[in-house]
Structure formats: structure tokens, C-alpha cells
Amino acid sequence: xxxxxxxxxxxxxxxxxxxxxxxxxxxxxxxxxxxxxxxxxxxxxxxxxxxxxxxxxxxxxxxxxxxxxxxxxxxxxxxxxxxxxxxxxxxxxxxxxxxxxxxxxxxxxxxxxxxxxxxxxxxxxxxxxxxxxxxxxxxxxxxxxxxxxxxxxxxxxxxxxxxxxxxxxxxxxxxxxxxxxxxxxxxxxxxxxxxxxxxxxxxxxxxxxxxxxxxxxxxxxxxxxxxxxxxxxxxxxxxxxxxxxxxxxxxxxxxxxxxxxxxxxxxxxxxxxxxxxxxxxxxxxxxxxxxxxxxxxxxxxxxxxxxxxxxxxxxxxxxxxxxxxxxxxxxxxxxxxxxxxxxxxxxxxxxxxxxxxxxxxxxxxxxxxxxxxxxxxxxxxxxxxxxxxxxxxxxxxxxxxxxxxxxxxxxxxxxxxxxxxxxxxxxxxxxxxxxxxxxxxxxxxxxxxxxxxxxxxxxxxxxxxxxxxxxxxxxxxxxxxxxxxxxxxxxxxxxxxxxxxxxxxxxxxxxxxxxxxxxxxxxxxxxxxxxxxxxxxxxxxxxxxxxxxxxxxxxxxxxxxxxxxxxxxxxxxxxxxxxxxxxxxxxxxxxxxxxxxxxxxxxxxxxxxxxxxxxxxxxxxxxxxxxxxxxxxxxxxxxxxxxxxxxxxxxxxxxxxxxxxxxxxxxxxxxxxxxxxxxxxxxxxxxxxxxxxxxxxxxxxxxxxxxxxxxxxxx
Numbered sequence: 001x002x003x004x005x006x007x008x009x010x011x012x013x014x015x016x017x018x019x020x021x022x023x024x025x026x027x028x029x030x031x032x033x034x035x036x037x038x039x040x041x042x043x044x045x046x047x048x049x050x051x052x053x054x055x056x057x058x059x060x061x062x063x064x065x066x067x068x069x070x071x072x073x074x075x076x077x078x079x080x081x082x083x084x085x086x087x088x089x090x091x092x093x094x095x096x097x098x099x100x101x102x103x104x105x106x107x108x109x110x111x112x113x114x115x116x117x118x119x120x121x122x123x124x125x126x127x128x129x130x131x132x133x134x135x136x137x138x139x140x141x142x143x144x145x146x147x148x149x150x151x152x153x154x155x156x157x158x159x160x161x162x163x164x165x166x167x168x169x170x171x172x173x174x175x176x177x178x179x180x181x182x183x184x185x186x187x188x189x190x191x192x193x194x195x196x197x198x199x200x201x202x203x204x205x206x207x208x209x210x211x212x213x214x215x216x217x218x219x220x221x222x223x224x225x226x227x228x229x230x231x232x233x234x235x236x237x238x239x240x241x242x243x244x245x246x247x248x249x250x251x252x253x254x255x256x257x258x259x260x261x262x263x264x265x266x267x268x269x270x271x272x273x274x275x276x277x278x279x280x281x282x283x284x285x286x287x288x289x290x291x292x293x294x295x296x297x298x299x300x301x302x303x304x305x306x307x308x309x310x311x312x313x314x315x316x317x318x319x320x321x322x323x324x325x326x327x328x329x330x331x332x333x334x335x336x337x338x339x340x341x342x343x344x345x346x347x348x349x350x351x352x353x354x355x356x357x358x359x360x361x362x363x364x365x366x367x368x369x370x371x372x373x374x375x376x377x378x379x380x381x382x383x384x385x386x387x388x389x390x391x392x393x394x395x396x397x398x399x400x401x402x403x404x405x406x407x408x409x410x411x412x413x414x415x416x417x418x419x420x421x422x423x424x425x426x427x428x429x430x431x432x433x434x435x436x437x438x439x440x441x442x443x444x445x446x447x448x449x450x451x452x453x454x455x456x457x458x459x460x461x462x463x464x465x466x467x468x469x470x471x472x473x474x475x476x477x478x479x480x481x482x483x484x485x486x487x488x489x490x491x492x493x494x495x496x497x498x499x500x501x502x503x504x505x506x507x508x509x510x511x512x513x514x515x516x517x518x519x520x521x522x523x524x525x526x527x528x529x530x531x532x533x534x535x536x537x538x539x540x541x542x543x544x545x546x547x548x549x550x551x552x553x554x555x556x557x558x559x560x561x562x563x564x565x566x567x568x569x570x571x572x573x574x575x576x577x578x579x580x581x582x583x584x585x586x587x588x589x590x591x592x593x594x595x596x597x598x599x600x601x602x603x604x605x606x607x608x609x610x611x612x613x614x615x616x617x618x619x620x621x622x623x624x625x626x627x628x629x630x631x632x633x634x635x636x637x638x639x640x641x642x643x644x645x646x647x648x649x650x651x652x653x654x655x656x657x658x659x660x661x662x663x664x665x666x667x668x669x670x671x672x673x674x675x676x677x678x679x680x681x682x683x684x685x686x687x688x689x690x691x692x693x694x695x696x697x698x699x700x701x702x703x704x705x706x707x708x709x710x711x712x713x714x715x
Contacts, residue, residue, distance in 0.1 A: 019041040020041050021041045023221035030137065032094055038059075038060060038100050040057075042062060044066045046066040049066075050149070054107040063078070084455050086428075090422070091533040092532070111147065111434055111435045112437045115149060116148050117150045117374050118150070118151045123186075126382060129622070130601045144223070144224060150225050150412075151226060153227060153228055158200060159279075168239075180197050180200070190294060194256075197618045204606075207611075213284065226284075228290070230291030231273045232264075236259055237249070237260045245266065245268035246262070246268070248263060261295065261305070265312070281322075288322055291326070292327075294330050296335065307337055307339035315345060329351050332354045349371050349372065354376055357379060357390045370406075374411055378417055379417050380419055381418050381500070381502065384640065385483065391425065413433050425473070442469060450465050458527060463520050464518070464521035465517075485499040485504065485641075487550050488546075488550050489652050490638075507551070539593060543587065553576050557572040573660045577656060579710075580652060580653045581649065582706060584648035587648060588694065593644055594645040595650075622640055624637075659675060
């Protein structure tokens with residue numbers, strides 16, 4: 001009988017014998033079903049580091065791993081470096097490969113980074129405001145494949161706050177006045193705003209809670225620990241009118257009234273913190289180990305607060321409700337404030353060096369006073385478009401820390417972009433640094449990247465990417481908040497101001513060298529005309545060429561106006577407007593870059609007409625005027641501007657047409673009133689919340705040919 005059972009077991013395919021890592025097996029079925037019966041998983045015993053091994057055996061791929069997260073990374077390593085396949089936020093390249101490649105010699109990879117962290121509060125709005133479950137499934141699969149094992153997870157905090165406030169005597173209307181709309185939760189949770197973009201319907205509050213629960217269940221399966229919102233004293237500014245608790249008025253953030261701060265180390269703080277954590281536990285479980293929350297983010301009033309005592313009190317309440325948990329703090333500007341850090345048990349703190357592409361606070365502050373920290377990059381602000389990323393600096397800085405005096409408190413690496421739908425090599429490289437011990441030469445790494453992004457190596461593409469590394473992805477010193485911006489999208493004026501208040505239109509790279517690399521990339525069109533990732537990148541690269549050339553046409557237009565050369569101004573301004581139209585044609589050639597794609601996502605997430613109306617209004621505000629309705633406080637306007645098909649034509653082009661018409665009238669000696677863009681932008685949002693037909697879309701090949709014929713800008 002025993003021999004018969006053994007014979008049966010021998011006849012059962014190896015991949016059906018109760019393999020570990022069921023969640024990764026399911027991931028394979030979702031993303032690469034052609035691998036479903038080709039991969040066998042085994043568990044490795046390793047208590048020190050995450051590790052995976054790859055080896056082919058009897059035409060099967062054996063992935064041995066220390067856990068589900070490491071197994072997913074092993075799968076991704078095989079897909080990238082053996083199959084030339086990959087996932088990204090800008091298209092997937094996951095078509096079937098037959099026969100599957102063999103791994104002849106065992107490959108073993110250990111993660112030097114304990115934590116591989118992902119997401120900024122702002123990502124939840126600039127990228128994820130209107131994610132449905134299909135979007136989140138894709139996101140979490142990407143996170144797992146890239147080894148993320150710690151992720152900010154702040155959907156559904158509205159339900160927690162709603163129940164907390166009810167218990168301290170708040171009415172439904174008062175709660176509505178505090179909660180924000182679905183596109184503004186980041187700044188609400190960071191203590192910057194309250195009420196804006198709301199009120200949020202109860203159905204949407206409930207839906208966001210259910211989505212958070214579903215996300216957390218999937219994350220647990222994939223070995224991704226969630227970082228939830230902790231209680232650090234932020235309360236509605238109305239509480240001081242309802243309570244005798246000691247509260248510090250936090251004044252304003254721009255034109256917005258901030259929520260206030262409940263002074264820690266007081267009985268009221270302890271009472272409300274206890275209610276908050278109790279509601280959090282009811283909604284999302286008791287096994288949460290990480291909490292975020294940054295007191296006095298981007299300002300705030302600290303007068304009257306003993307920061308050392310406050311920090312200790314915030315941490316103690318966290319530990320009381322969730323023993324052994326870790327407080328995750330953003331290393332941004334002067335946060336975490338040193339006096340607050342002094343009061344903390346640093347064994348339960350993790351600091352994020354947030355803006356690593358520019359800062360070295362970890363060094364200036366001596367490893368944050370020997371506090372565990374991760375080195376992260378932001379790379380973009382507002383998810384503004386543009387090709388950008390200091391790739392070699394990423395690799396150099398991580399290597400420098402690992403070899404320096406603070407290697408003992410370096411606990412990992414992270415990506416903290418304000419938006420993810422851009423610059424995929426930035427996120428691939430940064431997270432891969434969590435799995436590489438050796439110093440990475442990015443010029444070599446990019447050869448592999450290009451191959452797995454597009455599916456095959458190509459000499460034109462390889463040459464182009466080396467050119468990109470020397471231009472848009474160069475690592476020169478200097479402060480810059482994201483990519484250089486497009487003159488097409490500035491609020492029209494004849495000056496050098498950027499699109500966004502903190503942005504720049506200055507190009508620090510060689511424009512001719514970049515254009516040559518872009519044209520080299522375009523030479524691969526015949527071979528990659530059916531590659532979605534190539535098409536998406538080609539559009540983005542040529543968009544950048546147009547934006548760069550548009551800057552020079554703009555300067556010629558300004559010169560003609562200043563010289564009162566009406567004929568030249570008319571000619572060059574027409575050329576400028578045509579370049580905006582051509583940019584719209586280019587972006588409209590792929591659904592990824594269309595305004596309607598964004599609108600549809602916002603509308604489809606809404607389950608009721610009330611939700612749909614709120615979502616689309618939030619969506620359109622965020623990418624245009626953002627929020628402030630005070631002309632004297634207009635700093636956030638166009639902070640999250642987008643270059644999208646439909647938006648270029650209907651918004652930016654119309655603004656420029658209005659302004660150029662005004663300038664032409666001035667040149668003709670007519671005394672007319674300048675356009676009031678502040679109120680026009682707000683009216684435009686109200687008038688453009690419906691879906692519009694995309695109209696006739698020009699074939700990409702036709703648009704590319706037109707761009708290549710242009711004789712403007714740098715030649």
C-alpha cells in the first residue's frame with residue numbers, strides 16, 4: 001500500500017504538491033498565465049534576510065524563497081533578466097515566452113535592505129484617488145514583484161475618524177465639515193487642510209473602508225506590511241469651541257485653515273487617542289505594526305508644546321493600543337524635529353529620508369541621532385509630467401551609506417513619489433537597490449532595463465537610453481523639485497515663471513544631445529510598433545522634445561512682442577499654438593495619455609450619482625487650480641498639471657489663445673482688459689465635468705512623422 005501511494009505521488013505533477021506561496025501562484029495566474037504550470041515554489045529557511053534562489057530542473061523553474069515577498073521578487077527577477085518581461089505603471093510587457101528560458105546555474109539573491117518601502121501620502125491622490133479593485137490588484141502585484149514589503153496604506157481613514165468624532169459628541173454635519181473629498185485625503189491626514197472637496201457621501205466612506213480591508217488582506221498574503229495612519233493630535237479646528245481640552249490653533253496652510261493640534265501628554269489627548277485606535281482596530285484589525293503621522297508637517301504652531309514630552313506621549317499612546325508597533329516619520333524639511341526625536345524610544349521609530357535625490361539629512365543629523373532610517377526618493381511633485389531622475393545618484397548614495405558610519409541604522413530603501421505614473425526606470429532601479437549588495441553602474445543596468453521593458457534588445461534603443469542617462473536622467477548637483485516644466489502649460493504670461501509655484505522651466509541638460517537620443521529612439525519604430533511600452537515611451541519622449549522646442553519658440557515670441565514687431569509676433573505665436581495642438585494630437589494617440597481616461601476612472605469608481613459628481617469635481621480641481629479660491633493665495637494652482645490629450649487642446653491652448661489675442665490687440669493699440677485666468681479656470685472646471693468624445697484620433701505614425709519634420713528649436 002505504501003509503495004502504491006509513493007507511486008501515485010510520483011505521478012502527480014510537481015507543481016500540484018501543495019506548494020507554498022499560494023499568493024504568488026495566484027499572481028502568476030493573473031499576470032503571466034503562460035508560466036502557471038512551469039514554476040515550482042519551495043520555502044527556504046532564513047531568519048536573517050529575505051532571500052530567493054532560481055534554478056531550472058526538468059524544464060521547470062524552481063523558485064526557492066524565504067517568504068512570499070521574496071518569492072515574488074524571484075519571479076520578477078526571472079521575468080526581467082531571463083524572459084525580458086516586466087510590469088510597470090506605464091504599460092506592461094508580459095506576453096508569453098515559449099519555451100521558457102533555463103536557469104542553468106543556481107542564482108541566489110539576498111536583500112541587504114530590511115525594508116523596501118513605497119508611497120507618499122500624496123501618491124494616494126495624485127495617482128490613486130480613483131483606483132478600483134482592478135487598479136489596486138495591479139498596483140499590489142507590481143509592489144510585490146518589486147520587493148516592497150512596507151507600504152503606506154491610508155485609504156478608509158474617513159470611517160475611523162467618523163466613528164471617533166461621533167464618540168466625542170460630533171454631529172454628522174460637523175463631521176462632514178472636517179472630512180475632505182476623495183482627491184484631498186493626503187493633505188487632510190498630514191494636518192494641512194480640512195473640509196475641502198467634501199462632503200463625502202456615506203456610501204463612499206463605506207466603500208473606501210471596504211477597499212482598504214480588501215487591500216490589507218491581499219497585502220498580508222503578499223508579505224507587504226501596511227503603514228496606517230496613527231494619532232498624533234490632529235483634531236478638527238472646531239473642537240476648541242466644543243471642549244475645554246488644551247488645543248493649539250494651527251493657523252493656515254496657504255489659504256486653507258489647518259486642523260488644530262491637541263496638546264499631547266494630557267488626559268484629553270489620551271482619551272481621544274484611545275478612541276481613535278479602538279476604532280482603527282475594529283475596522284482594520286489588531287495586528288498592525290506600523291503607523292505614520294507627522295506633527296507640524298510643513299509648518300504649524302509649536303509654541304506652547306514641549307516637543308520632547310509630546311513625542312513621548314504620542315508614541316506611548318501608540319504602544320498602549322498596539323504594543324511593539326513602529327512610528328514611521330517623514331524626514332522632510334526640519335521634520336522629525338530633533339526635540340521630538342529626543343523623547344522617543346528609537347527602537348520603535350523608522351525615519352524616511354524622503355528627498356534623497358537632493359538632501360543628505362541622514363548625514364547632517366548623524367543618522368537621525370542613530371535612529372533606524374530608510375533612504376528614499378521623491379523624484380516628482382504633483383505627478384507633474386516630465387522625464388527626470390538622478391539615477392546614478394540613487395545608486396551612489398545607497399552604496400555610500402552602506403559603506404559609511406551610519407550603515408548600522410540604514411534599514412532600507414524606498415520610493416516616495418507624489419505620483420507614480422511617470423519615469424518607470426526610477427522606481428525599478430530604486431527598489432532593485434534593496435536587493436543588490438554591490439554598487440550599481442546605471443549605464444550597465446539600463447541595458448538590461450531597456451531589454452526587459454520592450455522585450456528585445458535593439459541598438460537604437462540602447463544608444464538612446466545612454467543618451468537619456470547623460471541628459472534627462474543625469475545626476476548633476478543642484479536643487480530641483482521634479483522635472484523641468486512645459487511652457488505650454490504655464491498660466492499665460494511673458495515671463496520666466498514656471499507652471500507650478502515651486503517648479504522650474506530651466507533645463508539643466510544638453511538639449512541637442514537629448515533630441516539626438518530621442519530621434520535615435522524613434523528609429524526603432526518599425527520593430528516595436530506593436531509594443532505598448534515602446535509606444536507609451538515614444539509618446540512621452542517626443543512630448544518632451546516638443547516642450548523643449550516650445551520653450552525656444554516662446555522666447556522668440558516674447559522678443560517679437562517686446563520689439564513691437566506685429567508681423568513676427570503673429571507668425572511665431574501661430575507656430576507656438578500649433579505646437580500645442582500637435583502635442584495634443586501626440587498625447588491623444590494612446591489612451592494612457594488622454595484626459596478622458598482619467599475622467600472615466602473617476603466616474604466609474606462612483607457607485608451613485610452623488611459619488612460620481614463628487615469624484616469628477618475633485619478630479620478636475622486637482623489637476624487645474626487645485627483648491628484655493630483666494631486670488632491672493634494662489635500658490636497651488638497647476639501644482640498637479642498634466643499634459644494629456646484633450647486637456648492640452650481644451651484648457652492650455654484656450655488659455656494661450658485668449659492671452660495671445662489680448663497681446664495682439666495691445667500691439668494694435670487697442671485698450672482691452674487682460675483675461676482673468678483665476679476665475680476662468682474655476683469656471684472651466686464647472687463646465688468640463690462631463691465626458692467629451694475623443695474626436696478623430698490621428699494615427700501615432702502620422703503624428704510622429706509630423707514631429708520629425710518640425711524645424712523649430714535646437715537642431
